[in-house]
Amino acid sequence: MRLEFTKMHGCGNDYIYLDCLKGMIDNAPELARRLSPRRFSVGSDGLICIAPSQVADATMRMFNADGSESAMCGNGIRCVAQWLYEHKVAGDEMTIETLAGIKHLSRKGEGIWQVEMGAAEFEPALVPVKGLGPDPVINRAIAVDGLPWQVTALSMGNPHCVTVVEDVQSLDLERIGPGFENHPAFPEHVNTEFIQVMGKNHLAMRVWERGSGETLACGTGACASAAAAVMLRLCEPDTDIALDLPGGRLTIRVSEDWQIRMTGPAKTVYTGVVEV
Numbered sequence: 350m351r352l353e354f355t356k357m358h359g360c361g362n363d364y365i366y367l368d369c370l371k372g373m374i375d376n377a378p379e380l381a382r383r384l385s386p387r388r389f390s391v392g393s394d395g396l397i398c399i400a401p402s403q404v405a406d407a408t409m410r411m412f413n414a415d416g417s418e419s420a421m422c423g424n425g426i427r428c429v430a431q432w433l434y435e436h437k438v439a440g441d442e443m444t445i446e447t448l449a450g451i452k453h454l455s456r457k458g459e460g461i462w463q464v465e466m467g468a469a470e471f472e473p474a475l476v477p478v479k480g481l482g483p484d485p486v487i488n489r490a491i492a493v494d495g496l497p498w499q500v501t502a503l504s505m506g507n508p509h510c511v512t513v514v515e516d517v518q519s520l521d522l523e524r525i526g527p528g529f530e531n532h533p534a535f536p537e538h539v540n541t542e543f544i545q546v547m548g549k550n551h552l553a554m555r556v557w558e559r560g561s562g563e564t565l566a567c568g569t570g571a572c573a574s575a576a577a578a579v580m581l582r583l584c585e586p587d588t589d590i591a592l593d594l595p596g597g598r599l600t601i602r603v604s605e606d607w608q609i610r611m612t613g614p615a616k617t618v619y620t621g622v623v624e625v
């Protein structure tokens with residue numbers, strides 16, 4: 350079967366986008382697994398379906414490279430907005446339904462979108478994180494690879510574990526990433542962000558993503574990192590925080606009541622057809 354797709358990325362976090370506006374497909378996890386391998390197939394961090402919605406301009410369904418589905422994808426939702434704009438399905442302001450609720454997006458320039466991401470959630474049961482007591486996990490030690498890591502756990506609609514390090518570039522994520530992703534404290538596995546304070550309201554970040562491994566950027570991860578940094582008083586609320594990722598820069602704003610706003614790029618690279 351010939352499958353038409355659009356390849357897009359946000360700060361190098363690249364996905365295969367499918368037009369499912371006529372109806373959601375039922376083999377998305379298998380397609381994500383088959384089409385994500387680089388060199389052997391199209392190559393991507395996963396697959397995103399743009400499907401119809403009764404309550405928003407469209408629905409986003411996101412699948413990691415291993416076929417697992419996530420409720421939310423920050424870089425992905427900006428690209429869905431760009432796709433809807435380019436295909437004249439929606440304009441400068443739009444809403445996109447996700448499994449983590451309806452998100453509002455505003456176009457801020459050519460290929461630049463601002464997303465109201467909703468609230469950072471530190472309640473353990475809602476991350477979810479378990480076995481570390483009833484209180485929010487803020488700068489608490491967990492053991493990975495035989496070493497203690499001080500982590501902060503929160504949800505952006507998907508689970509995140511943020512840890513502050515001296516030098517993000519020195520980390521061997523291939524070695525330590527799976528130990529975080531599959532840590533028993535995170536029953537639904539977890540996306541892990543490693544952040545380094547570069548200056549006032551300026552962080553560098555690398556990420557090991559649940560279901561995809563190290564990616565060049567993670568939008569929900571950038572939001573989680575900024576929220577954790579504000580919680581740890583490393584950054585200020587109600588201020589633009591610059592997040593430098595290997596694939597580019599995202600700007601995150603954390604309100605006093607933990608509402609998160611993300612602004613960043615979305616780019617169409619090419620359209621293609623693949624036999625599946």
Ligand SMILES: N[C@H](CCC[C@H](N)C(=O)O)C(=O)O
Nearest residue numbers: 419422423424507567568569
């Ligand atoms: N791997 C994530 C989904 C993709 C998130 C990331 N690519 C983003 O931009 O937010 C998860 O399983 O929760």
